[in-house]
Amino acid sequence: MKKALCNLRRLRAVILALVLVSGAAALRPALLGAGNPSSSVVNIDNFSFGSGTLTVPAGTTVMWINRDDVPHTVVSTDHVFASSVLDTDDKFSYTFTKPGTYPYYCSVHPKMTAKVVVK
Amino acid sequence: MSGYIVHDHNHDGIDRRGFLKCMAWAGTGLICVVKGGILRSYSLGQLAQGGGGKAMENIRGELSFVQISDSHMGFSKPANLDVVATLQAAIDKINALQTQPAFVLHTGDISHLSKAQEFDTVDQLLKGARTNQVFYVPGEHDVLTDNGKYYRDRYGRGAGGGGWYSFEHRGVHFIGLVNVVNLKAGGLGTLGPDQLTWLKEDVAGLSSSTPIVVFAHIPLWSVYPDWGWATDDSAQALSYLKRFGSVTVLNGHIHQTMQKVEGNITFHTAASTAFPQPHPGEAPSPGPMKVPAEQLRNLLGLTSVHYVQGKQALAIVDASLA
Numbered sequence: 427m428k429k430a431l432c433n434l435r436r437l438r439a440v441i442l443a444l445v446l447v448s449g450a451a452a453l454r455p456a457l458l459g460a461g462n463p464s465s466s467v468v469n470i471d472n473f474s475f476g477s478g479t480l481t482v483p484a485g486t487t488v489m490w491i492n493r494d495d496v497p498h499t500v501v502s503t504d505h506v507f508a509s510s511v512l513d514t515d516d517k518f519s520y521t522f523t524k525p526g527t528y529p530y531y532c533s534v535h536p537k538m539t540a541k542v543v544v545k
Numbered sequence: 546m547s548g549y550i551v552h553d554h555n556h557d558g559i560d561r562r563g564f565l566k567c568m569a570w571a572g573t574g575l576i577c578v579v580k581g582g583i584l585r586s587y588s589l590g591q592l593a594q595g596g597g598g599k600a601m602e603n604i605r606g607e608l609s610f611v612q613i614s615d616s617h618m619g620f621s622k623p624a625n626l627d628v629v630a631t632l633q634a635a636i637d638k639i640n641a642l643q644t645q646p647a648f649v650l651h652t653g654d655i656s657h658l659s660k661a662q663e664f665d666t667v668d669q670l671l672k673g674a675r676t677n678q679v680f681y682v683p684g685e686h687d688v689l690t691d692n693g694k695y696y697r698d699r700y701g702r703g704a705g706g707g708g709w710y711s712f713e714h715r716g717v718h719f720i721g722l723v724n725v726v727n728l729k730a731g732g733l734g735t736l737g738p739d740q741l742t743w744l745k746e747d748v749a750g751l752s753s754s755t756p757i758v759v760f761a762h763i764p765l766w767s768v769y770p771d772w773g774w775a776t777d778d779s780a781q782a783l784s785y786l787k788r789f790g791s792v793t794v795l796n797g798h799i800h801q802t803m804q805k806v807e808g809n810i811t812f813h814t815a816a817s818t819a820f821p822q823p824h825p826g827e828a829p830s831p832g833p834m835k836v837p838a839e840q841l842r843n844l845l846g847l848t849s850v851h852y853v854q855g856k857q858a859l860a861i862v863d864a865s866l867a
Contacts, residue, residue, distance in 0.1 A: 472829050472830040472832065473772075473829075473830035473831065473832060474830070494832065495622045495623075495624070495832055495833055496832055496833065497657070497658060497686070497689065499689075501730075503730045510690070511658060511659070511689040511690065513658060514622070529730065530730075531730035531731065533728055534685050534686070534689065534728075535685075535773055536728040536729060536730055536731060536732045536733070536773060537731065537732075537733075537771070537772065537773040539730050539731050
């Protein structure tokens with residue numbers, strides 16, 4: 427009986443540890459950006475730039491991928507960066523070295539606006 | 546089928562129920578003649594047979610032309626895997642018209658990615674259209690590189706500034722406007738101060754009885770601003786045209802037919818020859834709308850326009866590719 431209880435406690439500890447580790451693993455990307463902490467991806471789809479606002483640490487390379495079935499562009503309103511036209515599955519990357527707020531839009535569909543906040 | 550407008554609830558000369566009924570039948574070849582805001586409808590079939598009497602007198606014109614739009618040459622996605630075939634179907638319809646159109650107006654998005662070979666393909670296909678000339682205005686898909694320089698070099702026809710121009714035909718004054726360059730973040734279509742100045746001077750010397758036809762890609766009226774389906778400075782442009790007895794504005798961009806009458810101005814948008822788009826607000830975004838294959842050609846189309854000299858209104862007929 428004592429041995430069984432000990433095994434149960436051990437099992438519970440293992441399960442708890444697993445939950446904590448997986449929870450932390452899930453939390454880490456949310457804090458630092460998906461995958462590699464110095465890169466981040468914005469999926470362009472349904473005439474939207476991801477969720478609109480992306481917050482990243484200085485030094486991050488942001489990659490935009492066009493998942494939409496029409497072409498889009500990624501153009502900074504302050505002329506900091508500008509992609510060429512991106513057809514479906516085309517990519518554009520820019521590395522943000524200086525902190526600040528970088529509003530941008532699609533020059534083909536100008537109602538599509540978003541921003542990158544660099545901390 | 547013919548119907549006269551009898552319900553004028555808003556006292557503005559428009560029977561909205563009749564108007565909507567008319568528009569719903571437009572795809573099957575019903576002619577809606579707009580005369581000073583009053584709609585009269587005649588069946589295309591009735592006119593084709595030579596019947597209709599007074600209707601024929603109202604419709605047979607001295608000037609006929611066709612508007613096509615949004616061929617998006619180069620597009621190949623589930624919404625339409627063969628935009629060459631559907632553009633050809635539109636050209637076949639043009640060639641089957643009883644009256645050969647004097648010319649074709651293409652209201653933009655000729656290409657899908659502003660590529661030379663895409664423009665080449667459209668030029669080649671349109672050579673097979675039974676007409677004398679094709680006039681173009683660019684869509685936003687035609688000016689993707691270099692702020693539209695390639696488009697202007699190719700189709701600029703000696704036009705000044707950003708590629709806008711006008712010409713006269715059988716006493717009707719046609720104006721091709723460009724509202725797809727220098728688009729601002731969060732903005733709509735835009736004409737810009739230079740073009741507005743040019744437009745004001747272009748019409749200044751015309752008598753108010755000159756029928757005016759304006760064609761541009763993005764609608765010059767507020768169809769659905771949330772999706773960019775409007776032009777931010779169109780009100781100023783239209784103010785220069787207010788004094789004219791007959792103004793027809795032909796647009797594309799929204800890939801569906803829509804019509805509005807405001808005083809002496811009739812606004813009309815054409816269907817695409819490539820793919821349909823959803824009705825305003827009926828989808829999360831205005832992108833290509835996939836429909837069952839057998840329905841596609843019902844939602845694509847072209848527009849015939851007839852002008853009767855001496856009559857104010859232009860008769861605008863939408864036909865699908867089905």
